[in-house]
Amino acid sequence: xxxxxxxxxxxxxxxxxxxxxxxxxxxxxxxxxxxxxxxxxxxxxxxxxxxxxxxxxxxxxxxxxxxxxxxxxxxxxxxxxxxxxxxxxxxxxxxxxxxxxxxxxxxxxxxxxxxxxxxxxxxxxxxxxxxxxxxxxxxxxxxxxxxxxxxxxxxxxxxxxxxxxxxxxxxxxxxxxxxxxxxxxxxxxxxxxxxx
Numbered sequence: 001x002x003x004x005x006x007x008x009x010x011x012x013x014x015x016x017x018x019x020x021x022x023x024x025x026x027x028x029x030x031x032x033x034x035x036x037x038x039x040x041x042x043x044x045x046x047x048x049x050x051x052x053x054x055x056x057x058x059x060x061x062x063x064x065x066x067x068x069x070x071x072x073x074x075x076x077x078x079x080x081x082x083x084x085x086x087x088x089x090x091x092x093x094x095x096x097x098x099x100x101x102x103x104x105x106x107x108x109x110x111x112x113x114x115x116x117x118x119x120x121x122x123x124x125x126x127x128x129x130x131x132x133x134x135x136x137x138x139x140x141x142x143x144x145x146x147x148x149x150x151x152x153x154x155x156x157x158x159x160x161x162x163x164x165x166x167x168x169x170x171x172x173x174x175x176x177x178x179x180x181x182x183x184x185x186x187x188x189x190x191x192x193x194x195x196x
Contacts, residue, residue: 009089011035017089022112024119029190032116035088037183043094046148050176054087055186057140062189063170064143065136076132077193079125081186083133086112120195139164143174 008018011031018026036055046052058081065080066072072080084092086109098105117124125133142160145151153163177185 019089019108019112022115024115027116027119029120029187029195032082032085032088033183033187033190036085036186037179039087039092041092041144042149043092045150046144046176047150048148048176050178052144052148052174052176053179053182054084054092055182056173056177057144058082058084059182059186059189060140060143060170060173061133061136063173064139064164064166065132067166067170068136068139068164069132074194075122076129078120078122078190078195079129080133080136081189081193082113082116082120082122083137085116139166140174143171147174148176 007020008016010016011026011028012034013028013031015026015028015031017023017031033055036058037053039054040046040051041054041057042052044051061083062077062080066077069076089112090105090108093101093105114124116122138160142156142163143166145156145160146153146163151159157163
């Protein structure tokens with residue numbers, strides 16, 4: 001009888017993260033920042049000299065969320081910033097494929113996100129914060145779709161909702177950066193929000 005398939009990923013920190021039963025003790029912010037800065041949004045089908053990474057998308061979502069709710073707390077900012085953190089180990093699967101895969105993927109992603117929240121002392125978010133994160137994520141996706149992924153405004157509106165006017169400092173987060181810059185800026189923002 002063959003041994004069960006490996007269900008863990010070794011991180012550069014030396015941690016070994018079990019994807020099916022993740023422990024908060026095996027999660028390091030440096031691994032998250034490193035991974036997210038190297039995962040391409042839109043399967044890499046974006047304009048510009050650099051990949052638009054999930055790390056950068058996370059910063060954009062946090063910026064959009066803070067624009068929508070200027071009184072956003074540091075913990076809410078961390079929830080926005082870390083909303084796609086599981087992708088540091090499972091990658092960014094585009095929405096059409098997520099729908100095809102279904103509950104298996106969502107289960108792995110949900111367990112990883114719960115472990116990440118526990119690792120950084122974040123409680124499960126209340127429904128209003130979940131809605132705010134989803135709204136900020138869709139607004140960011142609209143910006144990315146039009147500015148980077150070749151969508152028309154009408155097409156982006158159909159899939160992600162109508163455009164929202166955003167200030168220039170938030171829109172500037174949608175210009176792709178080199179990997180090392182995305183990683184460093186993600187880590188800096190995490191620390192500025194009080195992440196430990």
